Amino acid sequence: MNTVALPNAAPTRAGTAPRRIRGATTEAPWVRVLLIGLALAFMTLFLFVPLVTVFYEALKKGWDVYLAAIVEADALSAIKLTLLAAVISVPLNLVFGIAAAWAIAKFEFHGKNLLLTLIDLPFSVSPVIAGLIYVLVFGLQGWAGSWFIDNDLKIIFAVPGIVLATVFVTFPFVARELIPLMQAQGIEQEEAARVLGANGWQMFRRVTLPNVKWALLYGVILCNARAMGEFGAVSVVSGHIRGQTNTLPLHIEIVYNEYQFAAAFAVASLLALLALVTLGLKYLVEQRVKSQLRGDSDRHEQAKNPS
């Protein structure tokens, strides 16, 4: 599609055979081949090889070793804790994402840019520092630490700390997906719903939610993938108590450091599968959002030029 065929444009002077000429806005074939080759080589070396390695190393010693590593008691309790952290943090961040996106996308208010920057903040804070700040607040010497300990509530080196750290590192995802889409969609449909007598909840459920459902799903998928895979932040607050405060990524580290490489990769392959499922769903959802946006703009065009 990039070589523009110009049937009559080739200069056919007497004596010279008609030469296929290149479109003025495409590159020479060798440049194209070189660039595609470079891109594929880079992607293979830095993405495909690591991905394949995970599954290869996991299955190198056979299915028995693979299954044994996954059904082992510590691995199972790590799976349970990982699911628990995700089940708590994803809905919390979902509610926050919807609230923040509603305020930011549908209203003009002072301090909006500051709020947007604050939402991005966890992306630029190192996961290690994310864990550290909760240790500073809830740890033994922390601000709130003594109160929680007096009341026999353990936050750091316990499950609540893991959940908090997970909430911190995953909290921008849903908001980040919703804000640009809701901004692009504008407020006309919601205003129409209000004028037609819908109350706030009806407007949200019948107009806003159907408009953003795919982006919402996509945000939840990303949020969940990160929640289940977070390592640095959780590592700082977990205390690494086997069978109690180890999530899947932490379990991988421990097993790996005990030189049980096949077992480490077996557990890692579960998370790699989750990553692949995430990418697959992301691809599907993106197609949906694209066709939805196209549909929206078509409708706008029709509204503008009724034929």
Next chain:
Amino acid sequence: MFLRRTLLKRHSVLPGFDLALGFALLYISLIVLIPLSAAFLKTFTLTWQQFLDATTTPRVMASYRLTFGASLLAALLNAVFGLIVAWVLVRYQFPSKRLIDALVDLPFALPTAVAGIALTAIWAQNGSLGQHLPFKVSYTPLGVWIALVFIGLPFVVRTVQPVLEDVNRELEEAAATLGAKRWQTFRHVVFPIVMPALLTGFALAFARALGEYGSVIFIAGNMPMVSEITPLLIITKLEQYDYAGATAIAVVMLVAAFGLLLLINLLQSWARKRQGGLA
């Protein structure tokens, strides 16, 4: 009603502003702002001299050099290849293109610990690729760099790709009509359009690499003065119950990260203005 009256720039018939903004602000304060301010307040328990001593020991300085140096070089490689990958994905048709496009985001989706052990299995001295190399990769700064290239890979591609898709092909045709060679068209027409996005992607990859922990520690070997990154040093201090020391180093990294965040925001508003001007 308080938020609506004081903050709203324009009257709106839509409901829920107070509830939505109020909840969002409360949530951000509890989850992010209060804990983050704890880090800054903790450093005030140190005198200025103690703060300097904690953040400038030779071992800490070596970790800054490694972290910032390797992050910069990784972001540079990602800028070059990210631009190529984005270009190829937008402009050319080739087999497996959709697969490649979908897999670009793998470093976002793959947990860092998984990436870390996979990269080690590849590049270690007995690894699948490492054993064929005449030099050591794992347990050296080179290994750190490889891990940081991996995790920074999607940023440049995903910031440049949409801009490249929007480049008005008529501009390129005009350049060609005016006699520009293809390379000249790219250098003087296309490149200036994608440049702000390229810089943004570079800065994002750099910022992400600065704080990265999980994918690096397995392949780095973590030898003090040689292959020990700053985030690991923070954890080491914490494990020695040196909370103040750990926090002091963390504050240095936070200031660097916030500086970058500010830069990225400026770059993006610059990019928006330029795009607005060109459209």
